[in-house]
Amino acid sequence: MAKINILPAQVYNRIAAGEVIERPYSVVKELVENAIDAGATEIEIYVENGGTQLIRVVDNGSGIEREDLQSAFAPHATSKIKKAEDLENVLTLGFRGEAVASIASVSKMTIISRCENAKCYSLTSDGGKLGLITEAAGEKGTDVRVEALFFNAPVRLKFLKSEKGEEAEITNFVSRFILNRADIAFSYYVNGKRVLQSFGGGDEEAFVCVYGAAALRQCFKIDAEKHGIRIRGYIGNQNFSKPNKSYQSLFLNGRYIVNTTLSAAITNAYSSYLMKRQYPFYVLHIDLPGEAVDVNVHPNKADVRFANNQIVYGCVYSVISAILDGHTKALDYLVQEEKPAEEPTQKPVEKPVEKPVEKKKETKKQEEIFPQEEKKFGFATFTYEQALKELEQTSPAFAARKKDGDVPFKEVVKGYFPVSELKKETQEKRGAEKLHEQFPDLFFKKTSFGVEAPKAQETKQEDVFAENKRFLEEIDKKKKQNRIDIRTCRYAGKLFNTYLLYEREDEVFVIDQHAAHERLVYNRLKEKMENRKIVKQPMLVPYTIELNAFESEFIREQYDEIRAMGFDIDEPEEKHFRVSAVPTDLLGLDLYVFFNDILGQVSSFRSIKLEELLKDKLALSACKAAVKGGMDLTRQEIDALFEMMDGDMGMKCPHGRPVVVKLSRVELEKMFKRIV
Numbered sequence: 001m002a003k004i005n006i007l008p009a010q011v012y013n014r015i016a017a018g019e020v021i022e023r024p025y026s027v028v029k030e031l032v033e034n035a036i037d038a039g040a041t042e043i044e045i046y047v048e049n050g051g052t053q054l055i056r057v058v059d060n061g062s063g064i065e066r067e068d069l070q071s072a073f074a075p076h077a078t079s080k081i082k083k084a085e086d087l088e089n090v091l092t093l094g095f096r097g098e099a100v101a102s103i104a105s106v107s108k109m110t111i112i113s114r115c116e117n118a119k120c121y122s123l124t125s126d127g128g129k130l131g132l133i134t135e136a137a138g139e140k141g142t143d144v145r146v147e148a149l150f151f152n153a154p155v156r157l158k159f160l161k162s163e164k165g166e167e168a169e170i171t172n173f174v175s176r177f178i179l180n181r182a183d184i185a186f187s188y189y190v191n192g193k194r195v196l197q198s199f200g201g202g203d204e205e206a207f208v209c210v211y212g213a214a215a216l217r218q219c220f221k222i223d224a225e226k227h228g229i230r231i232r233g234y235i236g237n238q239n240f241s242k243p244n245k246s247y248q249s250l251f252l253n254g255r256y257i258v259n260t261t262l263s264a265a266i267t268n269a270y271s272s273y274l275m276k277r278q279y280p281f282y283v284l285h286i287d288l289p290g291e292a293v294d295v296n297v298h299p300n301k302a303d304v305r306f307a308n309n310q311i312v313y314g315c316v317y318s319v320i321s322a323i324l325d326g327h328t329k330a331l332d333y334l335v336q337e338e339k340p341a342e343e344p345t346q347k348p349v350e351k352p353v354e355k356p357v358e359k360k361k362e363t364k365k366q367e368e369i370f371p372q373e374e375k376k377f378g379f380a381t382f383t384y385e386q387a388l389k390e391l392e393q394t395s396p397a398f399a400a401r402k403k404d405g406d407v408p409f410k411e412v413v414k415g416y417f418p419v420s421e422l423k424k425e426t427q428e429k430r431g432a433e434k435l436h437e438q439f440p441d442l443f444f445k446k447t448s449f450g451v452e453a454p455k456a457q458e459t460k461q462e463d464v465f466a467e468n469k470r471f472l473e474e475i476d477k478k479k480k481q482n483r484i485d486i487r488t489c490r491y492a493g494k495l496f497n498t499y500l501l502y503e504r505e506d507e508v509f510v511i512d513q514h515a516a517h518e519r520l521v522y523n524r525l526k527e528k529m530e531n532r533k534i535v536k537q538p539m540l541v542p543y544t545i546e547l548n549a550f551e552s553e554f555i556r557e558q559y560d561e562i563r564a565m566g567f568d569i570d571e572p573e574e575k576h577f578r579v580s581a582v583p584t585d586l587l588g589l590d591l592y593v594f595f596n597d598i599l600g601q602v603s604s605f606r607s608i609k610l611e612e613l614l615k616d617k618l619a620l621s622a623c624k625a626a627v628k629g630g631m632d633l634t635r636q637e638i639d640a641l642f643e644m645m646d647g648d649m650g651m652k653c654p655h656g657r658p659v660v661v662k663l664s665r666v667e668l669e670k671m672f673k674r675i676v
């Protein structure tokens with residue numbers, strides 16, 4: 001790693017104040033970021049007892065030189081920037097030089113590190129008091145152990161969540177690192193068990209490691225460029241939404257962020273496909289020139305500030321809605337067909353495939369373990385084993401790399417890249433200068449001093465976000481205009497037993513009752529399935545189906561899922577299945593059509609994780625079977641339907657067709673040539 005500099009006061013005063021280590025996950029985040037900054041291609045993370053007993057991050061990065069070991073523990077000591085101007089274009093994740101010092105002050109922290117062609121050294125701090133540098137054993141890279149976190153900060157300790165809660169939070173972060181840096185092989189162990197593992201083999205692999213292949217199939221893969229902003233990654237299709245926001249990951253210029261402008265743009269693009277309490281699923285990487293965004297607003301909150309909210313919002317919104325609504329433009333944004341997965345044609349530098357991490361001997365006993373039972377972590381529910389299995393089945397390249405039961409780590413092709421080089425490369429690649437000319441309004445304005453417009457430290461924190469808030473309020477106002485107040489509507493009859501008419505001021509809303517009903521039933525069902533709040537209804541006469549061996553096996557495998565969905569199903573006689581109860585919502589369901597529909601998909605379902613897909617399929621077939629067009633609804637049913645729509649006149653059915661069409665008085669009068 002480059003020399004560690006103690007920043008002069010005027011530099012660190014420009015850096016937003018006080019990095020605080022709030023919880024165990026903040027430690028994990030900082031340590032992993034340091035490993036990434038050090039150019040690591042393999043990173044192992046160990047967590048014990050929710051992180052309070054041990055957090056350990058081992059990397060194969062550049063290492064820290066002996067004479068820099070002590071400075072690493074000093075506040076405002078960083079090798080990543082030197083002077084104030086460097087702040088304008090930070091390309092490393094860290095730059096404040098505070099994390100190690102802060103963590104060390106509230107724990108027992110040991111850094112063992114070795115640079116290329118050097119000896120390995122170790123230095124321990126006890127609550128910030130440094131010991132002596134000793135020689136140690138270890139390979140190139142850095143091994144950071146943080147034990148007894150908050151041992152001298154009882155108040156912090158008291159405010160921690162349960163062990164499981166902290167663990168879940170850490171798992172969230174690790175998952176996001178995996179998604180963010182698909183080129184790095186991560187292994188993540190909780191209490192000695194490996195729960196997540198990625199292989200550094202690219203976005204697709206990383207995605208499958210975290211969410212499974214079934215989720216991948218329900219997503220659009222996009223890569224779009226608009227107005228100097230690149231948007232790439234995965235977004236759930238119109239029917240793939242989630243009951244909470246933990247399935248949303250945004251990475252801006254390689255950094256995990258939470259930002260209201262971006263998330264509002266995405267959510268609003270989805271709004272006509274989502275019901276209350278449903279949230280879009282996405283893993284998106286957004287890249288824009290460093291000078292168009294200020295990442296230095298908030299040391300803790302992972303938020304950023306854009307020079308121009310309007311443009312950023314507009315780009316993201318239009319790209320995503322074009323895809324969801326099926327505009328022709330979407331073709332430019334979608335990554336249609338995956339390149340056939342092959343071995344890279346250009347062989348990387350001949351190097352033996354690295355054995356899975358056996359760097360530090362004493363960790364051996366933690367490494368034998370592949371978890372047997374699926375562990376439910378708040379967010380990543382996918383186990384290492386499943387990921388391996390799926391990857392083998394879905395990626396021939398992966399299968400090819402897997403030899404003799406060896407976990408295939410990516411050959412180490414990329415060594416440590418000095419920051420300055422990285423900077424040069426990215427700037428060239430993005431053509432930052434050209435973008436300045438092309439889209440001047442995307443950037444912060446230069447002042448007469450040649451400095452950028454006021455940054456966070458010069459404005460008050462609230463001001464920085466007030467601007468964002470105002471912008472979002474505007475958007476929200478516009479959005480509300482789409483949602484009408486249903487009390488202002490008057491029911492005006494129906495046509496062909498299919499279209500419901502509602503009149504409001506100078507407008508008529510024509511609602512496709514079939515589409516509306518379908519959307520509503522679908523959403524209700526899916527929500528219930530997600531919350532497992534299914535009420536089932538026994539059937540007077542059980543329904544029996546006879547299936548072939550293949551189908552029978554499929555149904556048996558899915559027993560738990562099908563039952564969780566509210567079906568009572570058993571197999572009184574081989575390959576004869578009996579359904580004796582159905583979810584109340586599906587009382588009128590045509591079971592024959594329904595099962596045929598599911599079983600028709602068996603071959604494509606096999607070998608992948610079914611849960612999500614099945615749920616969706618069930619809900620979709622349920623709608624198809626349960627709602628028929630031209631159904632004579634009673635007035636009460638009509639009112640209930642309209643109420644459920646909650647004034648959302650932009651709603652679309654699960655297949656993306658509009659539910660409502662609006663006619664205006666003017667349009668009608670034109671038809672009658674009352675006006676021209």
Ligand code: ADP
Binds near residue numbers: 059
């Ligand atoms: P920052 O990341 O903001 O520079 P930190 O307090 O996190 O500050 O780290 C201080 C310095 O210690 C870093 O600038 C880097 O030089 C060194 N360092 C920390 N962790 C590692 C690591 N895993 N590998 C190499 N160097 C490291």
Ligand code: MG
Binds near residue numbers: 034093099
């Ligand atoms: Mg750091």
